[in-house]
Amino acid sequence: MYVLAVNGSPRDGGNTEVLLREVLSSLAECDWQTEIVKVGGTAIRGCTACYKCFENKDNRCIVSNDGFNEIYAKLLQADAMILGSPTYFAAVSADLKALLERAGFVAIANGNAFSGKIGSAVVAVRRGGATHAFDSINHMFQISRMIVPGSTYWNMGIGREKEEVKDDAEGMKNMRHLGKVINWLGRSIKNSPGDYPAG
Template sequence: MKILLINGSPHRRGCVYTALEEIAKTLEGENIDTEILQIGREPVTGCIACNYCQSHGRCVQDKDSVNRVIEKLDTWDGLIFGSPVYYGGPNGQITSFMDRLFYAAGNRMAGKIGAAVVSCRRGGATAAFDRMNKYFLMNRMIVPGSQYWNQIHGLTREDALKDKEGLQTMRTLARQTAWILKCLDAGKKASVPQPLQEPWIPTHFIQNT
């Protein structure tokens, strides 16, 4: 079992990394493999609504890590996204990354773990956290809970390391994630089938002619 953690912060070893690192260490202690991908310094462009991905299974834009994650998606049992809070929301890199990743490969996310963690100096964490969770909930992912919202506070890594409750929240999230993965593995061994997925019925209010 393996989890991919995606760091959307421009600071490679800043507050977001500190939160993801705490999760990764705890998961490793539960015999779950982890990988941290840093995308925060990449020039991640937004979705251009060309629908290329709907027929090709990958994004038409190929200068960042989106397609590389899509190519390896089946090797991960879950994805955890981390973002700093910019003006009460997740930053541009992680939002653009998630827009394109989920539009191109959201149909392959069902049954995987999906979680978000956010870092702020002071406020805006819950709004950013809520925004990111919508990707998981719209794509039939399993969202583990924790003892509080998945947020950590601080301006620097040194600050974040002093946020004992924030770090504990990350460890609790990791343990819940590991427990769910083990339950899912047991379900597979017992041949519990996946839920039936009906064909999508879009509501466009277009008259059939």
């Protein structure tokens, strides 16, 4: 099984990346194929509401000069996606928001292409605002007919300086548990008869 983590932070080796890698490490121990890609700091643009994805229905965005389509293709392949962001003014990073807008829209335009996939949000925060950022990611999952697993707490870790989140023992423990839950859910879905119900 394959899981893709998307890092919405522009900072290499920052707290968002640390949290994502902890979840991936837990999944790798369960024999998942893991990959992390970075969207933060890539200047990915937001949705232009041109509706070409609804016309073309080719699982692509017509804007093709910013790396979105490559990441979207990986999201389509993934059994589970973990989207991570730092907390900026109680919201997700602009680059991750752009990905959420476009990926969600292109997926809906192509027969709800994310239906039945597992989606998890992971958020790094200095102090406050993480639950709003967490919700923003989950909103795309829910409207896309995805399955959102829980863990021991909301999937957030506290820290400002690089790798400071490693000192948040509860947050790091939650990430490892999240990996275990994604593994359990992914294997349950794989062994379950029938397709995700159409709406």
